[in-house]
Amino acid sequence: MLVTIIAGARPNFMKIAPIIEAIRNAAQQGKDMSYRLIHTGQHYDKKMSGDFFEQLGIPEPDANLEAGGGTQAEQTAAIMVRFEKELLENRPELVLVVGDVTSTMACAITAQKLQIPVAHVEAGIRSGDWAMPEEINRLVTDSITNYFFTTSDIANQNLLNSGIEQERIFFVGNTMIDTLLKQMPKFQQPPFWQELGLKEKEYLVMTLHRPSNVDDAEQLKSLLDVLEQGTEQLPIIFPMHPRTRNNIEKFGIKLNNVKVVDPLGYLEFNYLVQHAKGVVTDSGGITEETTVMGVPCMTLRTSTERPETCTIGTNELIGTNPKALEKALEVLFAGNWKKGGIPKLWDGHTAERIVEHLCTIFEVNVVEGSTAV
The missing domain is CATH 3.40.50.2000 (Glycogen Phosphorylase B;)
Structure with missing residues (x-):
């Protein structure tokens, strides 16, 4: 066959x-x-x-x-x-x-x-x-x-x-979890770990790619402002696509705590996620990986095709309102994020x-x- x-x-x-x-x-x-x-x-x-x-x-x-x-x-x-x-x-x-x-x-x-x-x-x-x-x-x-x-x-x-x-x-x-579990022992510390002074559970990871979040100047600026101000001065690592990087420059957005890095390979990115205090994303697949690794995840979308990451896992669907992100960060930093579990099979x-x-x-x-x- x-x-x-x-x-x-x-x-x-x-x-x-x-x-x-x-x-x-x-x-x-x-x-x-x-x-x-x-x-x-x-x-x-x-x-x-x-x-x-x-x-x-x-x-x-x-x-x-x-x-x-x-x-x-x-x-x-x-x-x-x-x-x-x-x-x-x-x-x-x-x-x-x-x-x-x-x-x-x-x-x-x-x-x-x-x-x-x-x-x-x-x-x-x-x-x-x-x-x-x-x-x-x-x-x-x-x-x-x-x-x-x-x-x-x-x-x-x-x-x-x-x-x-x-x-x-x-x-x-x-099957994505098959890969995650097999590759977990091989995760690699990204090259900028020492340079940025990163420490276990003392930084956040961010991924944004949806046009509604990155192509709208006011929306992108508002989200980044919340992260700059609401993370107790912890760095936010943002592996960024060149198009989004260009938008930030075009919109004149100034960043301090948000650290922009180049897109990462699988082993480096998941090392970063595994050791993060939390993840902010508008991706679907990452919510599955954070669920299995037990990492708090905030999804900046109004809908999800993976509801089990919310009902069972560590993910919360918080919408696209920056105010909702602010409240979610307060829950995270108060130590009150849900523990979550792993879906069947x-x-x-x-x-x-x-x-x-x-x-x-x-x-x-x-x-x-x-x-x-």
């Missing part, structure tokens, strides 16, 4: 690494299973791509579609045109997509047009906010998926509510369960004459 695995953007890489490892392990045990890794090139700078492949032990892609850049429509079209050629030349039994980026949706559509079954890892998550491009990607992908691998009971219910049959839904857990064995299900679905057996034990 040949499985074509899609990686396009930074969040995908953490999700595919354990799946590749599980397929390799199945093959070593004699199962008739192999994979072909396709990088769409949706994210293509070194920190978004190369470093992650190296640090997570992901092999060089079998093909890079180099479809980065352009508008949403241009990128979707480029991925579909190039992926169609790839599938015609190397037709698999299954296309496996992960997450909710443009590549996820584009490759799922292309595969189905060629009547190749699609499996979606991290299926069924919903924010309810159609203004998010990711939400459109999720809805479209799940509407044409054959096999759904889910991270939570909430995702299961979302799929059932949309009419998906129970027998096509497989609750397996979270976020245990480091999700990819193994996915591959086991695929072997059952596609009746993958041990190859005759195999010497595997």
